[in-house]
Amino acid sequence: TRDIFSExxxxxxxxxxxxxxxxxxxxxxxxxxxxxxxxxxxxxxVKNLTETMKGGNGHIHLHIHEHTHTGISSARSKYHVHAEKHE
Known part of the structure; x- marks a missing residue:
């Protein structure tokens, strides 16, 4: 199941x-x-995020790089286009 949802x-x-x-x-x-x-x-x-926060002194650290913008734009357009098809 996990492998399928990862695709x-x-x-x-x-x-x-x-x-x-x-x-x-x-x-x-x-x-x-x-x-x-x-x-x-x-x-x-929630468990995953909570465990990460415990290891980070109550914080979750995210890193922003040039490729981050590309990845987010790709995900956003993929899900935005898919959502429009269901409206």
């Missing part, structure tokens, strides 16, 4: 909605957020 391009291509949690963590990865295992539920996402 966002394939999901969009075949007309399926990418889970919001997957979208969130795809964007967080653009900021070099350390996530080895994609959460599949809100509870899993």
């Amino acid at each position: 966002t391009e394939m999901l969009v291509k075949i007309g399926l909605d990418v889970p919001v949690i997957t979208q969130l963590f795809e964007i967080l990865r653009c900021f070099e957020y350390p996530c080895d295992v994609l959460p599949l539920s809100i509870e899993g996402a």
Whole structure:
């Protein structure tokens, strides 16, 4: 299941909605957020983020680089176009 939800391009291509949690963590990865295992539920996402904050003294550190903008723009356009098809 996790492998399938990680294949966002394939999901969009075949007309399926990418889970919001997957979208969130795809964007967080653009900021070099350390996530080895994609959460599949809100509870899993909260646990992942909470554990990261504990390791970062209550903070989550994100890094912005030139490639970050490209990754976010790509994700935004992918999900924006997909959402318009469902309206």
